[in-house]
Amino acid sequence: MRRSWLYVVLTAALAVAVAVWAVPHLDGDPTTKVWIEGNDLLAVSLATHVDSLSAQVLLLAVGVGLLVQIYSTAYLGHHPRYRSYALVIVLFLLGMIAVVVADDLFVLLIGWEVMGLCSYLLIGHEWQTPIARSGAAKAFLMTRIADLGLLVGILAIGQTYGTYRISEVLAQEPKNSTAIGLLLLVAVVGKSAQFPLHTWLPDAMPGPTPITALIHAATMVAAGVYLVARLLPILEPSELVMTLLAVISAITMLLGALFALVQTDLKRALAWSTVSQLAFMFAALSVGDSDAGTDHLLSHGAFKALLFLGCGCVMHAVGSSALSAMGGLRLRMPVTFWTMTIGFAALAGVIPTVGFFTKDSVLHALEHGRDEGPLPGGIAVAVFCVALVTSFLTAAYATRLWLLAFLAPAAEGRTEPHEAPRAMTGPLIVLAVATFALSIGQPFHLGIGLLSTAVAVAGIGAVLARWRRGRSLDLAAPWLVAELALDRPYSRWIPAGLRSSARAVVDVDRDGIDAYSYGSASTAQVASRVLGLVQSGNVQRYATVIAAGVIVVTAAAVIWT
Template identity: 50%
Template sequence: TSATGGDRARTAAVTLGVAGAAGALALAVALLLTVDGPTETSATWVDFGGLAVTLGVRLDGAAALVAVAVTAVALAVQVYSIGYLRRGPHDDVDVDHRYPPYAAQISLFTGAMLLVVVAGDLIMLLVGWEVMGLCSYLLIAHDRRLAGAPAAAMKAFLVTRVGDVGFLLGIALLGVSTGSFRIADVLAHDHSGATLTAAGLLLLAGVAGKSAQFPLHTWLPDAMAGPTPISALIHAATMVAAGVYAVARLYPLFTAAPVTLTVLGVLGAITLLLGALAATAQDDIKRVLAWSTVSQLGYMTGALAVGSPSAALFHLLTHAAFKALLFLAAGAVIHAVGTTLMSEMGGLRRSMPVTFWCTVVGLGALAGVPPFAGFWSKDGVLTVAESAALEGTGPAPSWVGWIVWIAGLVGVAITAWYAGRLLLRAFFGTPRLPLVHLHDPPAVLRWPVLLLAVPAALLGLAGFVGAFADRLRFPTVPVAGSEDGLVHLGSRVLLPLAFLLLGAAL
């Protein structure tokens, strides 16, 4: 491709990618402001001997909020990629000519996640679910010059496929049992206990793959071989959020089969501690953040296991903000210093002050430092786990509440430990690189990071707003332990804060 033709194609891709993401965000915000109760529409697509597959959309407050989070992160990633995917001064051409398919794949990825969010039919949900798996493969392997990228993409595709086989079988079992794949019909149908347990466990296999739960978590850290903006997209808004959202969407099926929530709670607790401990041992800054995503997903699935999908979705939303912020800030650092290894960084806070303070906000939210967003949502998870453990309020046995609560408290300390370690190794201490030419990134990289710092700092306060809390509740789901709101203040916050201080001191 000629340089001129490549520039034209890139300009067109930038325009379409950014405009599409901005338009989707505007529509999501409009839906958030206008949709009160559940709204559903459907039309029969195909009929297999009386088993109908519908093209249906179901909108409610929770779907609109998740859609806003997905499109906001997608827009930030599209804008950030404009600057990040330019080649360096030593390359033959100053433009990445593979940018147009890259931008198109981000748009398809975003559209697939939105299809999962608004799907009113299990087959439609499955289509979005599978398209995301394809897009993750293509985007992780975008830069095929990197030695690990093709293998990492293949690993992500195959590991999630293992879980997706179970997910497909679970959907088939529910559809045959109901006589329809329409989600409203599936939830309303009187299934047998054996059917619910089998279908729930099969669905959890797909959730474990997409949301990186033990033992199908290994693909997520290796996905760091992809471009940093793609890491932000996968870890914050798409793929990993899909599994948590799907369980919340079908939650009545899981509460009717408590053994499925027991399995989810045990896997969530293992995932939470496994991811946090692995993050403490990484030298690659992106792998620290990747393992932290695995750990934070354990909090979300733990909240689902103890009976609070609203707490899980609240943490999903705050995590989308601060994890996208952290990956894009890490990308700015990598873009400036030319390495992902923290052992080769150090002393960057003086030469990159904007990136430093944005990273402080993101790590504060990740660790749960008040008043940042992660503090309020993580405290909500710990509160419902404590209620499930001490008062038996959850749908699963009380011992599930105990393991989720204890794992969550230990996870608070370990999270503060590795967050503090990342900050000290990258931004403090003696510079291990010449800092003469280092500076904060250009505006096209800087502004997405600055704008994401706002929800990372303040989104948790939305939990005090009754309208926000109400929108995170599914009308079909009785929310155990959090009827009074998403945010919990009182003496209960002192224990997590003590663990936070312990981890920060370590």
């Protein structure tokens, strides 16, 4: 038995334990349990809250985690640092579990930030390469800035409700929603890579692909959605917060889809797709429909993990994630091809994949958002329209990627790729099955379904038509390829500002603040020298000093009496 299986067994044990715990709650009543009562002052108690939502997310997390762990034995099993990699995955899962089941906000925060750290460590797994280093640093910094929003948000919740327990908070009348909501928005916008803190996610792609599948598609980035869904009752009363959430999600979904459409790199395109899809979920939440949002979370988790893992297989085969290096893989890698086809179909929203149903629910929710829900009607309509456009674009880029990766002519001069080992294809098959299986029992809305199918077909058709005519699928839109330079503040301006202000601080510290100490030291030295000058050895000078002293002292005494 190879040692790498040890970690699979560990993960499996964890997964089984979690499953045993979570499955009974899938349809059961929400259960809150306090394991360790907190100190009065610290007010942190180890409490869990499991309901059907959290049970589902738990199962998703450990399921994908286990699959990724299995997949990694083949993908990275021979890497010299496999051990730390596998252990960090386990730590990550623990963090995710903490976030999902925590009833105490501080426990949630711990899990939340542990996930961020694991993300940082795993993106930087290939730390020899500058691109991985900078991607990891950027991811960590941007998510951590967001985490601070959560931290202050938690403080605000505690201040407002007098407790840090989610169940107790939700039991009260919503108060102070706008302030709390804005702080939490900062948190989720960063963690879930929403505009304007969205640029870290594509840059996190130098991380190992299984990690991308687990952390940057299925679980951690979705935690923001989960958090908002859990706390929706206390956020909903604030129209400002919900409007902001809607606007952010609309911008993000459109931008993500547009950027995904023009990428020349499969993995990066999928990353933008993730950004866009997360915005979909937030859009659903912004109209107050947490079920639609979380359903899409689960379905997206499954099919996006599938896509990324498939992408990993392709990269494994061709040694690159550039689309130009792919093509013609349909016959060489049949399992990857078919499973990824299912994944792309789900992404595009093709019936009967789960992607269709959950997107359908989101659109349905948005359509209803005009009449009911927390959003102003106009905004809801606008978001609905943007979502339709995004559906169109999503179908288009999914088709484009599928065509370029598998059906395009093979790249020249490359060694013949071969199918990935079974440890890698196995998880793909499982996830592909899940993509269909999860559809069972999903709600179906006829009108919206027809509309969205039409939109999707239009998107697919447009790309296919272009493909048939033999025209390039690369859009000539340089400003889109440059991703609208939205990353520039983070990659250039802020670091430059930080560097120069840091330098200024050091200079001021040395030459400004420290001046008083050096100044007084040299004053003392000068004074000492001056005093030394008086000591010339000339007696008359001494006598003069004494006489002058007497006169001054006497005069002073006379004046003040």
